[in-house]
Amino acid sequence: MGLSLIEGLTKSLAMTVLSEIGDKTFFAAAILAMRHPRRSVLTxxxxxxxxxxxxxxxxxxxxxxxxxxxxxxxxxxxxxxxFGFWSLWEGFTGEGESEELKEVEAKLDADMKADGIGAKGNSQGNEEDTKKQERRFLTQFLSPxxxxxxxxxxxxxxxxKSQLATIGMASDFNPFGVVLGGIFGHALCTTAAVLGGKSLASQISEKMVAFSSGILFLVFGLQSLLSTTSE
Structure with a gap:
């Protein structure tokens, strides 16, 4: 059980980091952190x-x-x-540009314009109420x-992919180890995205991430296949 815990933690951590770097949610965190308080975005x-x-x-x-x-x-x-072959295919066919970054940025820009239009009429009348509400912990924690x-x-x-892979890992390895590895991996990637901002996101080589995650998934798949034949 101890070995399964360590194996589940390490595999979940490696899979999460390589799957989440350069993902849409990574870019979204990076862009949101440039426009809003980092603490709210990170949490x-x-x-x-x-x-x-x-x-x-x-x-x-x-x-x-x-x-x-x-x-x-x-x-x-x-x-x-x-997932391994899928990621390798994405690496071979990708153009090397951050298409997901552009897509997420465009979506967030549209959302911000919509929020700005809706907030113009209510900004003056609610200033005092907003200041009072911001003092409450619950309102700060559950901010817009x-x-x-x-x-x-x-x-x-x-x-x-990372969610489906996590489901598969939890059925084969110690669930507690998979949870710890996944949470730690997400914490690393999200913190890097929030602190690094768009400059970090734009410098990420999507091809290298795709190739690395593809190879990792194939290694996990081969290990799982070999363990099946040995049973």
Whole structure:
């Protein structure tokens, strides 16, 4: 069990870091941090990723109770190999430019314009109320920026490769180790995005990230395949 805990933690950490660097949620955190208070953006993005990781692990942990462990192991193997070839294909066919960065930036620009138009009429009358509300811990914690960062990250991660891989890992390894590795990996990536800002995001080589994550997924898939034949 101890070995499974360490293996689940290290694999989850490596998978999360390589999957999340250069992802849409990474770019979103970087851009939001340039326009809004970093603390609200960091807590919002990281909170969503922690909730997503826990939900994914719970789903993967419960899977062997619904399906036989043999089948969940085979599904995990197929997921790893499939994501590996998918990531390598993205690396070979990608143009090397941050297309996701441009897409996220355009979406956030549109959201900001919409928010600005809606807020013009209410800015003067609510100044005193806003100042009073900002003193309350709950209002500070659940600020509009926090909720925006949380919702963008949560729905952006839903159905992502890293989420599906986390579900597969939790069915094969110690769920507690997978949770710890996933949360730590997300914390590293999100903190780097928030602190580094757009300059860090724009310097990321999407091809290298795709190739690295593809190779990592293939290694995990081959290990899982070999462990199946040895059973």
């Amino acid at each position: 919002g993005c990281l909170g969503a990723l922690i909730v997503m990781t826990v939900l994914s692990v719970l789903l993967g942990w419960s899977a062997p109770n619904l399906i036989s462990r043999k089948w969940t192991h085979h599904i995990t193997t197929v997921l790893f190999l499939g 920026i926090f909720l925006k960062a949380f919702s963008i990250t949560f729905f952006g991660e839903w159905g992502d």
